[in-house]
Amino acid sequence: MADEVRALVQRSLAGDQTAMLALVDRHQGQVFGLCYRMLGQRQDAEDMAQETFVRALRSLKQWDCEREFLPWLLAIAGNRCRTCLANRMRRPHTMSLIEPIPDRQPDAEPARHLAEEVRRALRGIREEYRLAFMLFHDQQLSYAEIGAALDRPLGTVKTWVHRARRELIEMLRKREAVGEVSHAIRRI
Amino acid sequence: MQYEESEHSKLNCAAFKSRLDSVLDGRRPPQLDLQLRAHARDCRPCARWLATQMALLDTVQDIATPEPRFDFALQVVQTVKIERQRQHRQRLRAMVYAAVAASALIAVTIGRGPDAPQEAANLPIASHPPKIPAEVLQRVDEVSQNIKPVSGSVYTALNAIWLAQRLL
Numbered sequence: 001m002a003d004e005v006r007a008l009v010q011r012s013l014a015g016d017q018t019a020m021l022a023l024v025d026r027h028q029g030q031v032f033g034l035c036y037r038m039l040g041q042r043q044d045a046e047d048m049a050q051e052t053f054v055r056a057l058r059s060l061k062q063w064d065c066e067r068e069f070l071p072w073l074l075a076i077a078g079n080r081c082r083t084c085l086a087n088r089m090r091r092p093h094t095m096s097l098i099e100p101i102p103d104r105q106p107d108a109e110p111a112r113h114l115a116e117e118v119r120r121a122l123r124g125i126r127e128e129y130r131l132a133f134m135l136f137h138d139q140q141l142s143y144a145e146i147g148a149a150l151d152r153p154l155g156t157v158k159t160w161v162h163r164a165r166r167e168l169i170e171m172l173r174k175r176e177a178v179g180e181v182s183h184a185i186r187r188i
Numbered sequence: 189m190q191y192e193e194s195e196h197s198k199l200n201c202a203a204f205k206s207r208l209d210s211v212l213d214g215r216r217p218p219q220l221d222l223q224l225r226a227h228a229r230d231c232r233p234c235a236r237w238l239a240t241q242m243a244l245l246d247t248v249q250d251i252a253t254p255e256p257r258f259d260f261a262l263q264v265v266q267t268v269k270i271e272r273q274r275q276h277r278q279r280l281r282a283m284v285y286a287a288v289a290a291s292a293l294i295a296v297t298i299g300r301g302p303d304a305p306q307e308a309a310n311l312p313i314a315s316h317p318p319k320i321p322a323e324v325l326q327r328v329d330e331v332s333q334n335i336k337p338v339s340g341s342v343y344t345a346l347n348a349i350w351l352a353q354r355l356l
Contacts, residue, residue, distance in 0.1 A: 017265055024261035032260070033253040046256055053264040054271065111250070118247045137248050143213070162209050169240045178236075178243045 005069045013060050024053050027070065030139060031077045037134050038081035040123055048084050052077040067148065071141055075149035078131045085127055117177035121168045132157050133164035199227040204234045208241065218242065289348035293324070296352065324351060 005026070011019030031052050035045035056063075056076055063072050122130055132150070135141045136157075143161075147154045172178055199207060204227045211218050218224050218238060228235040257263075327347065 017269065020265045020268065021261050024264045028256055028260055029253075032256040036253050037251070042254055046260070049256060050260070050264055050267065054267050057264070057268045058271070111247075114243060114247050115251045118244060118251060134248075137245060158213065161213075165209070165212070165241065165244070166205070168244055169237060172240050172244060173236070178240045 002068065006065055009060055009063065009065070009069065012057060020057055023057075027073055028053075030070065031073060034074055034077050034134055034139065035081055037119075037122060037138065038078070038127070038130060039084060040119065044084055048077065048080040051080050055080070068145060070139075071135075071145040071149040074135060074139060074141070075151075078135070078150065081131070082127050114177055117172060117175060118168070121171040121175075121177075124171055125164055125167045129160045129164035129167065132160035133168070136161050199223055201227075201231060201234055204228075204231070205237070208238065212241070212245070285348075289351070292348055293351050297324075327351065 005023070008019045008023045008026070012023055028049065032045060032049040035048045035052070036042065039045050039048065052073065056073055063069065122133075125133075128150075132146055135146045135149070136143070141149070143154050143157050146152075147157045150157065204224065207221070207224060208218055211221050211224065218241070224238065228238050327350070
């Protein structure tokens with residue numbers, strides 16, 4: 001699989017548009033997923049995912065072919081998302097464009113409700129924590145890969161993920177998002 | 189399957205959370221860790237913590253993410269293609285401007301002629317090439333090294349004006 005990606009990169013570097021198309025097609029789900037979870041808004045996520053790929057294709061020569069391609073790509077996506085969030089902070093009126101998440105509804109279907117609560121909680125933690133958390137738990141990257149992608153020491157990345165988990169749990173507990181604890185405890 | 193069998197598996201709450209972190213770091217299911225289980229059985233807040241943690245991680249992986257639009261990849265490749273074409277055009281334009289500026293410079297320099305004595309003027313051309321000031325040559329080098337795609341044409345034009353002013 002990694003060899004296939006390398007071959008696609010080589011062909012893309014030679015200007016083969018079919019290879020570029022295949023490269024984007026192969027990774028668009030993961031990149032868009034990360035952008036969507038970082039930004040919580042479809043339009044921004046699509047814009048940032050597109051910017052990610054345009055930048056990646058523009059600087060393919062800079063990719064170290066000894067390393068995995070996906071972490072490198074996700075690092076670009078993470079940086080684009082952070083820039084987008086910083087721009088949002090500078091233009092507070094655009095915050096209203098974020099897709100609204102309904103307030104806690106006790107009658108809502110539990111899994112959907114919990115998913116909404118988790119999305120809300122994710123938005124409430126620091127960007128670095130969220131990015132590291134999503135890369136580790138959602139994209140299943142290793143700490144070493146995340147560290148290399150974000151250009152941070154492994155210990156820092158670990159701390160970010162740990163803090164993200166703890167802050168998320170605190171938020172979910174405060175909002176009593178996990179209702180039937182006794183059921184979960186029985187699993188333990 | 190169970191692991192981490194230990195007779196002295198008593199944890200306090202802080203140690204419970206640290207252990208939970210390291211179990212999750214190793215991508216192992218916490219419910220299979222005997223020490224965590226033992227503590228969670230006796231400590232309701234930690235049991236709640238563990239349950240919330242498990243629910244969180246289950247949910248993170250199950251959260252539905254919308255798909256990007258169907259022509260997303262095509263749009264990206266189109267954007268890259270347009271960008272490359274634009275850059276190519278800009279580079280080409282910069283090169284044309286640079287060539288024009290260089291031609292103008294050479295024409296002006298030759299037209300002005302060397303400040304040489306009459307006898308030197310009678311010598312064959314190859315033996316007395318036009319004197320181009322070192323400062324000008326250095327500037328030409330700088331121009332050729334610093335042509336940027338975006339501002340290439342403006343930059344080259346400004347340099348041509350600068351050279352003309354210096355020479356006339």
